[in-house]
Amino acid sequence: MQIYLPIADISVSAVLLIGMGFMVGLLSGLFGVGGGFLMTPLLLFMGIPAPVAVATEANQIVASSISGAIAHFRQRSLDLRMGIVLALGGIVGSIVGVFIFGSFKRSGQVDLFVSLVYVFFLSIIGSLMLIESVRAWRKNNSGTSQATRRGHYWVHGLPLRMRFKVSRLYISVIPPLVIGFTVGFLAAIMGIGGGFIIVPAMIYILRMPTNVVIGTSLFQIIFVTALSSVMHAYLYQTVDVILALLLLTGSTVGAQVGTYYGRFLKSEQLRVFLAIIVLGVAIKLLLGLIIEPQELYSIGKIETGGH
Amino acid sequence: MKILKMCCLYFFICLNLWLVYPAKADRLITDLSNNKIIVHSNFTGTHIFLFGSVDYSNTKQKNMENDIIIVLRGPSEEFIIRRKDNIAGIWINAEHRNVTKIPAYYALFSSRDFNEIATTETLKKYNIGLNYKSVNVKPQFVSQLAEDNNTYNFQEAFLRLQKDNGRYHRQPNSITKVNDTLFHVRINLPNDVPKGEYFVDTYLFRKGVLINRSEQKISIEKSGVQKLLFFISRQHPLLYGVVSLIISLSVGILIGVVFARRKH
Numbered sequence: 001m002q003i004y005l006p007i008a009d010i011s012v013s014a015v016l017l018i019g020m021g022f023m024v025g026l027l028s029g030l031f032g033v034g035g036g037f038l039m040t041p042l043l044l045f046m047g048i049p050a051p052v053a054v055a056t057e058a059n060q061i062v063a064s065s066i067s068g069a070i071a072h073f074r075q076r077s078l079d080l081r082m083g084i085v086l087a088l089g090g091i092v093g094s095i096v097g098v099f100i101f102g103s104f105k106r107s108g109q110v111d112l113f114v115s116l117v118y119v120f121f122l123s124i125i126g127s128l129m130l131i132e133s134v135r136a137w138r139k140n141n142s143g144t145s146q147a148t149r150r151g152h153y154w155v156h157g158l159p160l161r162m163r164f165k166v167s168r169l170y171i172s173v174i175p176p177l178v179i180g181f182t183v184g185f186l187a188a189i190m191g192i193g194g195g196f197i198i199v200p201a202m203i204y205i206l207r208m209p210t211n212v213v214i215g216t217s218l219f220q221i222i223f224v225t226a227l228s229s230v231m232h233a234y235l236y237q238t239v240d241v242i243l244a245l246l247l248l249t250g251s252t253v254g255a256q257v258g259t260y261y262g263r264f265l266k267s268e269q270l271r272v273f274l275a276i277i278v279l280g281v282a283i284k285l286l287l288g289l290i291i292e293p294q295e296l297y298s299i300g301k302i303e304t305g306g307h
Numbered sequence: 308m309k310i311l312k313m314c315c316l317y318f319f320i321c322l323n324l325w326l327v328y329p330a331k332a333d334r335l336i337t338d339l340s341n342n343k344i345i346v347h348s349n350f351t352g353t354h355i356f357l358f359g360s361v362d363y364s365n366t367k368q369k370n371m372e373n374d375i376i377i378v379l380r381g382p383s384e385e386f387i388i389r390r391k392d393n394i395a396g397i398w399i400n401a402e403h404r405n406v407t408k409i410p411a412y413y414a415l416f417s418s419r420d421f422n423e424i425a426t427t428e429t430l431k432k433y434n435i436g437l438n439y440k441s442v443n444v445k446p447q448f449v450s451q452l453a454e455d456n457n458t459y460n461f462q463e464a465f466l467r468l469q470k471d472n473g474r475y476h477r478q479p480n481s482i483t484k485v486n487d488t489l490f491h492v493r494i495n496l497p498n499d500v501p502k503g504e505y506f507v508d509t510y511l512f513r514k515g516v517l518i519n520r521s522e523q524k525i526s527i528e529k530s531g532v533q534k535l536l537f538f539i540s541r542q543h544p545l546l547y548g549v550v551s552l553i554i555s556l557s558v559g560i561l562i563g564v565v566f567a568r569r570k571h
Contacts, residue, residue, distance in 0.1 A: 002351050002498055006533040007540055011350065011498040063555035067563025108389055108400050116397075226552055233548025237540045241551035242348070248555055252562040289397045296392075297464035299472075302385040302405065 007240035008052045021250020029258020036192035050114045055232030057191030072215030079166035083219035089180025090224035097188025098231045122282035133271035188228040193221040334362040335519040347530040352498040374424040374512040381412025382503025404444040404461045411501035415477040
């Protein structure tokens with residue numbers, strides 16, 4: 001069934017969109033990742049313009065993260081103070097990101113920009129995931145487990161220290177602000193939540209206890225993606241609410257199914273699979289940039305406004 | 308201002324018709340099966356029929372060999388056309404041209420091959436068909452000459468792309484003549500047909516000479532919800548952003564609650 005998307009201005013199959021949402025949701029449920037970093041490239045492959053894909057994804061991520069965020073908030077499994085500091089950094093980062101995105105949009109290079117940023121991040125993440133999961137697989141087979149290190153180092157010793165009771169940390173606010181800023185910036189230009197960056201950063205750089213990491217990251221992601229989706233809609237009119245709803249329907253159901261089955265499956269083997277998907281998407285985007293296109297010319301519409 | 312322009316244009320056309328056609332020409336009457344198309348969210352394209360008839364009562368002629376050409380012209384829009392160049396191993400949008408007002412959709416239908424109906428010069432005279440000169444481009448930089456070789460490449464690429472997209476097409480022999488009076492044609496409109504006002508101009512030719520013409524209009528509009536969403540997103544972007552966020556949030560929460568209940 002074809003459905004017309006009023007903002008993207010194309011007709012696409014509704015079943016395909018819901019199915020895509022479901023598949024990405026399933027993966028995110030299985031692996032506990034956000035899935036935005038897979039959904040945005042898939043939308044680009046479908047022919048949805050990059051600005052619409054990024055802005056709509058931001059909107060959809062808020063919605064698919066909200067129930068998780070509420071659950072963590074109820075169980076108090078988050079560090080509210082740390083979340084606020086991260087969100088403050090994130091808000092500034094996403095404002096900067098949205099404006100930089102706009103300057104690329106005006107110069108006609110936004111597709112290139114989004115593709116390049118994705119190729120860069122997906123290839124790093126895919127490789128790291130592959131290495132880590134293969135290593136974990138081997139370790140599991142030999143029966144040894146790794147204990148996480150806890151301790152202080154120079155990052156914590158920067159000025160402007162603050163006490164984070166829940167995380168049992170007394171550290172400088174500069175690292176969380178910088179982390180929040182970076183993730184907010186990337187969220188605004190890539191249409192992602194940024195969980196795959198902020199979670200490792202909280203564990204390895206801030207040394208937060210793992211039980212509050214997911215809740216705190218969701219808290220930050222909600223604020224940052226909500227702000228960036230509203231800003232994209234306000235400044236560039238690129239949020240397609242019909243597209244968001246279709247993807248959302250698929251992805252929330254997929255995520256629930258994924259979470260359910262995730263408990264029964266061996267995660268190491270699955271992680272290898274996810275890593276291969278991520279690398280595959282990166283390679284496809286890269287090939288699109290380096291192979292000579294069959295058609296060098298492309299047409300864009302100019303909105304004249306004032307109807 | 309627009310109305311005034313239209314009036315002038317209309318007056319000009321009337322004047323032309325009066326000058327060009329003999330006082331007593333055969334009349335051309337056309338009608339459309341539908342002149343208002345609403346594009347709903349599940350729109351998969353549609354078709355309309357144009358029916359036409361040649362009225363000989365003015366000249367009392369009989370058994371004439373009529374040739375018909377129909378031009379379907381969509382709303383005029385502005386475009387930007389970009390060309391990719393290889394810069395440091397990556398294909399990047401480099402040069403571009405802005406295309407000023409040109410129909411977003413353009414289709415030609417005829418009762419037999421176009422060059423059998425009239426000469427290229429005649430067709431050009433009545434603005435039937437598009438060629439690269441119809442594509443008015445603005446140079447990228449003021450210093451550039453308006454018409455260099457590159458400009459031609461851009462114009463030619465624009466027509467090619469619009470043809471590949473199915474926006475511009477010509478269908479010779481598509482008009483069915485029932486007899487020397489009646490004819491009809493089926494006009495297909497694709498699912499991504501540009502929205503706006505369309506003009507359907509029907510031309511009656513005989514031995515390479517234009518006898519008469521007739522004009523019809525079609526309006527193709529987005530349906531209520533689609534139109535409303537687009538309108539709000541453009542006129543009240545902040546409101547649109549906040550409301551679409553709230554809608555998505557509520558759906559997200561709702562689905563979460565449904566699944567949470569099921570587990571207990």
